[in-house]
Amino acid sequence: MDSLAPEEIAAQFAAKYYADFQADRKNFVEYFYSSRLGETPLTDAQREHSTLTFESNTLQGVQAIGQKWTEDFLKTAKHQVTTTNAQRAPGGFVIVLVTGLIQLTESDAPMNFTQSFLISIDEKGVFCNNDLFKLVYG
Template sequence: MADFNAIAQQFVQFYYQTFDGNRAGLAGLYRDQSMLTFETSSVQGVSAITEKLSALPFQKVQHQIATFDAQPSSGDGIVVLVTGALLVC
């Protein structure tokens, strides 16, 4: 696999910049089997996830990434764990 850490870093940067500026732009990253958990609510599938993201109680937000770790997984996938802060503007 190519440098999975570099791929993960690019993904994390893209994901959070897009989340902070245009949440609807994240739809293409999800699949029907994808899941999103926010606080105590979990949803599955592209439409449910995009609905959840658009219905969040805040419109302006900024992520501050403290750390991220990545490791390769099966099927040329990468598992990414991100920690940090969510600043509601």
């Protein structure tokens, strides 16, 4: 994925991220938010590197992020991606911006959301260093 253009990275990343979010939340969190860079097995410090800001609540570390993404109100959430954009950043990172719709339950109306990521890519996959999620009202 590292040799792809930023827009291709964004499209592939978003497709996998939201498909995995729907399919298996526990493995989703482990795959995207547990650092696989560096030594194996993961140290506690590596696991605590990821940061998620969900609305105005900032969480750090794979355990806190996992708790947020598995909360009851998100269990049946479905995303529909509208746009993806990306830019390469120094140090081998890629900034990804996603816009779309999220429907929390089948009876809820879809809401607009935006989500931005600072990701790193290695031979083992993608790591979300930073993730900002925001509902867009109005």
